[in-house]
Amino acid sequence: MMNASEDSLAPEVRSILDAARDRPGGDERVSVTARSFPDAVAATEAAGRVPVVAEVKPTSPTTDGERTDDPVELAREMVAGGATALSVLTEPDHFGGSVENLRRIREAVDVPVLRKDFVVKESQLDAVESDLVLLIARFVPDDLSDLVAAARERGFQPLVEVHSRAELERALDAGADIVGVNNRDLGKLDVDLETFESVAPHVPDDVTLLAESGILTAEDARRMRAAGADALLIGTAIMDGDVRENTERFATATPETEKLE
Numbered sequence: 001m002m003n004a005s006e007d008s009l010a011p012e013v014r015s016i017l018d019a020a021r022d023r024p025g026g027d028e029r030v031s032v033t034a035r036s037f038p039d040a041v042a043a044t045e046a047a048g049r050v051p052v053v054a055e056v057k058p059t060s061p062t063t064d065g066e067r068t069d070d071p072v073e074l075a076r077e078m079v080a081g082g083a084t085a086l087s088v089l090t091e092p093d094h095f096g097g098s099v100e101n102l103r104r105i106r107e108a109v110d111v112p113v114l115r116k117d118f119v120v121k122e123s124q125l126d127a128v129e130s131d132l133v134l135l136i137a138r139f140v141p142d143d144l145s146d147l148v149a150a151a152r153e154r155g156f157q158p159l160v161e162v163h164s165r166a167e168l169e170r171a172l173d174a175g176a177d178i179v180g181v182n183n184r185d186l187g188k189l190d191v192d193l194e195t196f197e198s199v200a201p202h203v204p205d206d207v208t209l210l211a212e213s214g215i216l217t218a219e220d221a222r223r224m225r226a227a228g229a230d231a232l233l234i235g236t237a238i239m240d241g242d243v244r245e246n247t248e249r250f251a252t253a254t255p256e257t258e259k260l261e
């Protein structure tokens with residue numbers, strides 16, 4: 001059943017949401033000992049590098065083709081390139097992801113791992129262990145606080161994704177302390193880095209803030225950092241080509257290195 005705010009979703013996103021609602025959860029309640037994401041961000045900052053969450057994203061509705069390399073190998077290369085954390089798609093129908101990919105990757109690396117999926121109900125939290133779990137404010141219209149609490153009770157660090165000031169207020173009211181501003185509009189699927197710039201000034205300082213989507217160049221990365229991003233979530237631009245080199249390019253996109261370019 002669609003609600004009013006879903007009328008304006010792009011058809012691809014409506015299809016993602018329909019599939020998400022039908023997806024079963026786990027059989028048993030998970031209990032996670034999470035690797036701290038804020039600590040990993042602080043350690044990267046202390047080393048003078050840019051905190052990058054590199055995304056293992058085999059395909060997507062806005063990408064041509066599919067990357068079929070071993071996801072564990074991709075993940076290891078991203079970490080070798082300086083990724084602070086990894087984001088792993090587990091959505092199988094539109095992004096080529098799987099919970100098995102996430103399980104294998106989390107075993108193979110020691111950085112925090114985000115489960116990137118479209119979780120819409122509590123039982124779906126139990127599908128697989130991860131350090132962070134994505135909750136998209138737009139897709140959890142009524143019980144965001146309950147889902148944030150349910151994630152924390154299992155040991156996850158919830159990352160609440162927003163796209164507007166109004167969604168940010170809902171995320172903060174739900175107790176979110178890790179927030180991602182997605183530059184991709186799930187209504188039209190277009191990407192505008194000004195979205196982050198308009199929402200970020202309203203995010204309290206004690207929140208760990210991510211800029212998500214549409215970061216294609218080192219200049220985009222510096223722009224998001226200048227606007228207040230503690231970390232950058234980057235998929236497409238890292239998956240396109242040598243993932244180690246690509247991750248390294250973003251992880252070293254500091255104001256100092258700009259002078260050398």
Ligand SMILES: O=C(O)c1ccccc1NCC(=O)[C@H](O)[C@H](O)COP(=O)(O)O
Binds near residue numbers: 233
């Ligand atoms: O990436 C898509 O095509 C997409 C389509 C529909 C809903 C969500 C979608 N992406 C989810 C994401 O949030 C991104 O994978 C993530 O922020 C990385 O974005 P990018 O660096 O632009 O690949």
